[in-house]
Amino acid sequence: MKREEVLEQLEQRVLVPVVRAPTAELATAAVEAILEGGISIFEITLTVPGAVQLMESLSNRFGARALIGAGTVLNVEQARACLGAGARFVVSPGLDLPTVEYVLQQGVPMMPGALTPTEVITAWKAGADMVKIFPCSAMGGAKYLKALKGPLPQVKLLPTGGVNAATAPEYLAAGAAALGIGSELVDAQALAAGNLAVITARAKELVDAVATHRAH
Numbered sequence: 001m002k003r004e005e006v007l008e009q010l011e012q013r014v015l016v017p018v019v020r021a022p023t024a025e026l027a028t029a030a031v032e033a034i035l036e037g038g039i040s041i042f043e044i045t046l047t048v049p050g051a052v053q054l055m056e057s058l059s060n061r062f063g064a065r066a067l068i069g070a071g072t073v074l075n076v077e078q079a080r081a082c083l084g085a086g087a088r089f090v091v092s093p094g095l096d097l098p099t100v101e102y103v104l105q106q107g108v109p110m111m112p113g114a115l116t117p118t119e120v121i122t123a124w125k126a127g128a129d130m131v132k133i134f135p136c137s138a139m140g141g142a143k144y145l146k147a148l149k150g151p152l153p154q155v156k157l158l159p160t161g162g163v164n165a166a167t168a169p170e171y172l173a174a175g176a177a178a179l180g181i182g183s184e185l186v187d188a189q190a191l192a193a194g195n196l197a198v199i200t201a202r203a204k205e206l207v208d209a210v211a212t213h214r215a216h
Helices: 003-013 024-036 051-065 076-084 097-105 117-125 142-149 168-173 188-192 196-215
Strands: 015-019 041-045 067-071 131-133 157-159 179-181
Touching: 003 041, 003 067, 015 024, 015 067, 015 196, 024 041, 024 051, 024 188, 024 196, 041 051, 051 067, 051 076, 067 076, 076 097, 117 131, 131 142, 142 157, 142 168, 157 179, 168 179, 168 196, 188 196
Parallel strands: 015 041, 015 179, 041 067, 131 157
Antiparallel strands: none
């Protein structure tokens, strides 16, 4: 899948779950539960033990059914390992310019993290396909995103932090290109307890929230 096609999928499907878990097995269970809820894009963070092998196994297992990307990528070495494992896009919580350059050279979408207007502009100038605004909720959520979009309408923003079924429409209305969803979806307690139905239900709620927003 070409870079443009992956970006098109991200903007069409909007919802990008950030999968963090204490084991690869629990991360896999979370992916299965979310997929059942109708979301098919996944950012597997490098904080998951064995994350690189997990990306490869998920890519092989689900094929075209799921778009598997890498998250919490902090340097070129990590990016190289993730792309070798089949990651279709790369996300970082911060802005490391050599990593942005490397990933783009490989023809893969890159979404570095930024928070201030200066960081957002720097990331966009470096060629970022989307800029992850993290932690967005700590800065005021959708209001902060809207404030950033005012002077920077051309920048595609991926807010992460505080996105759930209730706030998703606000973020989309504020100009988000896609939405990163973390612990509000991949609930650590539900996952640890094996209560995957909670995660599937939340995924469905998010899908419904996006559909309702688009219908208006």
